[in-house]
Amino acid sequence: MEKTWRWFGPDDRITLGMLRQIGVEGIVTSLHHIANGDVWTYDEVMKMKLFIESHGLRWSVVESLPVCEAIKYGGDDRDRLIANYIESLANLGKAGVKTVCYNFMPVLDWARTDLDYPNPDGTTNLYFNRAEFAYFDIFILKREGAQADYDEATLLRVDELRQKMDADSERRLVENIIVKTQGFVNGNISENDLDPVARFRELLDLYKGIDADALRANMKYFLEAIMPVCREYDINMCVHPDDPPLQILGLPRIVTCDADIEAFLEAVPDPHNGLTFCAGSLSAGAHNDVVSLARKYASRTHFVHARICNVLPGGDFKEASHLDPRLVEVVRIFERERPGVPMRVDHAPLMLGDGEMGYNAGYSFHGRMLALGMVSGMMAAINNESNTEKR
Ligand code: DNO
Numbered sequence: 001m002e003k004t005w006r007w008f009g010p011d012d013r014i015t016l017g018m019l020r021q022i023g024v025e026g027i028v029t030s031l032h033h034i035a036n037g038d039v040w041t042y043d044e045v046m047k048m049k050l051f052i053e054s055h056g057l058r059w060s061v062v063e064s065l066p067v068c069e070a071i072k073y074g075g076d077d078r079d080r081l082i083a084n085y086i087e088s089l090a091n092l093g094k095a096g097v098k099t100v101c102y103n104f105m106p107v108l109d110w111a112r113t114d115l116d117y118p119n120p121d122g123t124t125n126l127y128f129n130r131a132e133f134a135y136f137d138i139f140i141l142k143r144e145g146a147q148a149d150y151d152e153a154t155l156l157r158v159d160e161l162r163q164k165m166d167a168d169s170e171r172r173l174v175e176n177i178i179v180k181t182q183g184f185v186n187g188n189i190s191e192n193d194l195d196p197v198a199r200f201r202e203l204l205d206l207y208k209g210i211d212a213d214a215l216r217a218n219m220k221y222f223l224e225a226i227m228p229v230c231r232e233y234d235i236n237m238c239v240h241p242d243d244p245p246l247q248i249l250g251l252p253r254i255v256t257c258d259a260d261i262e263a264f265l266e267a268v269p270d271p272h273n274g275l276t277f278c279a280g281s282l283s284a285g286a287h288n289d290v291v292s293l294a295r296k297y298a299s300r301t302h303f304v305h306a307r308i309c310n311v312l313p314g315g316d317f318k319e320a321s322h323l324d325p326r327l328v329e330v331v332r333i334f335e336r337e338r339p340g341v342p343m344r345v346d347h348a349p350l351m352l353g354d355g356e357m358g359y360n361a362g363y364s365f366h367g368r369m370l371a372l373g374m375v376s377g378m379m380a381a382i383n384n385e386s387n388t389e390k391r
Pocket of ligand 1: 063064101103109362
């Protein structure tokens with residue numbers, strides 16, 4: 001696989017020069033300064049591409065070219081927004097940037113409740129606490145009918161939490177779930193929103209009456225519209241699985257499991273319609289066997305996110321070590337079946353001073369560098385095995 005790294009542009013404290021020193025080959029980035037829905041002009045694309053190349057690296061993957069909410073819920077504006085999306089893809093294609101990651105999650109991109117969960121060894125990790133998430137849903141968002149979406153055991157935990165929560169811990173929860181994890185990935189809420197909860201409620205309202213089938217139809221509509229430009233420039237689209245791969249906040253979610261993946265791939269059976277194999281997102285659902293999914297979908301995978309989660313009793317989940325045997329197997333499958341596919345490590349721990357650097361949630365330097373070292377070691381061992389087998 002091609003060793004890539006998610007880099008957030010010239011303002012990222014982690015510089016391209018640093019990345020060259022640690023064995024990164026390709027860059028994963030976005031034009032973060034362009035508002036969602038606006039066209040990425042050829043000039044802007046080339047500016048970024050040449051900047052990356054001037055450091056001896058290449059722009060391997062766009063993550064993300066964001067899909068606006070109106071495309072997802074099928075709003076009045078969707079055809080104009082799809083036309084802009086097509087224009088951006090054509091400009092990327094002309095510049096030779098040909099792998100594009102996006103997601104089709106309504107309103108909320110990835111979800112975590114804790115960005116700094118202590119590990120016994122002194123590092124910290126991202127964490128999803130199901131009871132805290134339910135607390136946010138029921139008592140902060142005050143979503144109608146929210147209680148009914150949680151089982152007894154979770155509701156009992158929520159009751160216990162209620163005894164402990166104060167204004168400060170509620171504010172932290174809001175920040176973690178809808179602010180700090182969203183703005184930097186071009187999500188809907190940014191640090192500048194004065195009342196993020198009110199804004200979030202307005203966004204949820206857009207999806208009234210949109211169920212999973214309607215969302216699927218809208219995804220198909222979008223994919224069919226963009227396939228011609230993808231074929232023309234040989235652009236591989238790769239949807240990111242829903243993170244976590246579960247129904248949340250009463251929203252439809254349609255990239256959560258084997259049947260979902262099969263459905264969107266079959267709905268638009270063009271090889272340019274593919275998957276970002278995020279082993280971490282998929283493994284956050286106890287229903288997913290991440291190794292067999294990797295085997296099944298390797299041929300339609302255009303981008304790999306190397307990380308893995310442990311689902312805990314009660315439905316919490318935690319990012320696990322990149323040395324987890326499931327991840328070793330996933331790396332083996334892609335290294336053997338899709339040797340050139342871009343891969344980036346993802347969501348590594350905060351360690352050795354990362355916490356004081358103000359990095360984006362989940363995107364530490366030392367933690368990710370260690371993870372990249374681990375995955376690179378696996379790749380070297382796997383290639384060595386393959387060479388030995390051939391002899
Ligand atoms: C979180 C990321 C996601 C991902 C988008 C792709 O860390 O994996 O934000 O980039 O969902 O569109």
